[in-house]
Amino acid sequence: MSGVQGSDPAATTGNAEQSAEQATEESVTLQELLDEEESLQADAAAVLGGSDEKNCSYPHGYVDRQALYACSTCTPPGKDPAGICLACSYACHEGHDLYELYTKRNFRCDCGNDRFGDFKCSLFPAKSAGNRDNLYNHNFSGKYCRCARPYPDPERTEPEEMVQCVVCEDWFHLNHVGLKGVAIDSIDELICDECMKAHPFLWKYKLNIGSLSSSVSLGSAVDVETESIAKRPRIEICDPADKSSVEKDEAHCIFSRLPEPESVPETGAVWPTSWRRILCRCEGCTSLYETEKLSFLPSPDDTMRAYEKRGEKKREGAPDPLMNALNGLGHVQKIEMIDGYNNLKNCLGDFLRERAEANAVVTTEDVHNFFKGMKEMQSKKAAAVPGFFCR
Known part of the structure; x- marks a missing residue:
């Protein structure tokens, strides 16, 4: 999954003896495959980038945010639900049936x-016997949304898209939270209909977003009721990063100055980028968040965007495995290795680019011929070979 769930890819390659009709039915174009692969890599980076894949997260206690899985092999539906970290999904539950959370x-x-009974973590x-502060929902049994269906749903014939609620962290089809017709690409964060009912004070923020000062950037995905808001006075708010401004807020609570809504929708609520920055941080409102068990809401580090950025920073600082390998070689070997790597990369890039531009499928025979040509090129120590190899 990612911020938004999508359908899984399916692709088959043909061979030289297949008819054009068979190739069309059983294959995908290279460009489609490359596009799908790029999308999957981006999704994986978003989910896994901020988590540790080698060390169990247990010693860090209740982690602010991490990638989680549920193992239906070890804790099947009907037993107490349990969640495992990314590293344990690799080291302890390889080959098991896992639900991605x-x-x-x-x-x-x-x-x-x-x-887990007698099963012990290898990492x-x-x-301890358990984690009393962990919260579980039906996601840990492989069910999602108000419809309590699995993902992917074997009974669906069309691709499905779901969005995670900021509060309860369940996943929802938009039409099941009263938001049918909303463009899923426009959603930065969602709070489902039941969570909005459970915390009705949030509607006061939602319906008055346009009244708040433009000094706080809310991004491009603003969804406000412009006609009613245009008539309301603008309300200046303070910079929450400035401690003196927080103290100032205590003297005149932002929330209390917002007009009370005459009525609220019975739907979920779509929130714009950085909307949490508008939340009042005075003493009274902080107590309100604690009472409502929403202390995480004012924190910008709680968002998926912040989690993904931490993952990006982590990947940027990760050592290059190729350079690590090269550092153990002599100067001549290092030059030869780099030259060989660059040659293979350029040749393969040319080969794939030609197939993509021709809107052609890559067959097994094409792959064999490519590497056969590379071997011939290496044995002849030639600078170029004919066909789709480097020129």
Whole structure:
């Protein structure tokens, strides 16, 4: 999953003896494959980039946000639900049936605790019996949305898209939270209809977003009721990063100055980029968030965007495995290795680019011929070979 769930790719390659009709039915074009691969890599980076794939997260306690899985092999539906971290999904549950939970906040890895019976975590076996502050929902049994369907849903014939609620962290089809027709690409954050009912004070912010000062950037995905808001006075708010401004807010609470809505919709609410920055941080409102168990809301670090940025920073600082390998070689070997790598990369790039521009499929025979040509080129130590190889 990603911020928005999509359908899984399916692709088959043909061979030289297939008819054109068979190739059309059983193959995808290279460009489609490249586009799908790029999308999948972006989704994986968004989900996994901010989590540790080698070390169990248990010693870090209740992690602010991390990628989580549920193992239906070890804790099948009907048993107490449990969640495992990314590293444990690799090291302890390889080959098991896992439910992907995307990310969840304030969760401590359950792998190997009492919910798993005699099964022990191989990465960090010294765990307590349980994690009493963990929160579980039907996602841990492979069910999502108000319709409690699996993802992907085997009964659906069309691609499905779902969005995660900021508060309960369940995943929803938009039409099941009263938002049918809303463009899914326009959604930065969503709070489902039930969570909006449980925390009605949020409608006061939602219906008055346009009244708040433009000094706080809300991004491009603003969804406001412009006709009614245009008549309301603008309300200046302070910079929450400035401690003196927070103290100033305590003297005149932002929330209390917002007009009360005459009525509220019975739907979920779509929120614009950086909307959490408008939330009042005075003492009274901070107590309100704690009472409503929403203390995470004013924190900009809680958002998926912040989590993804942490993952990007982590990947940028990661060592290059190729350079690590090269550092152990002599100067001549290093030059030859770099030359060979660059030659293969350029040749393969040319080969794939030609197939994509021709809107052609890549067959097994094409792949064999490509590497056969590369071997011939290497044996002849030629600078170029005919056909789709480097020129």
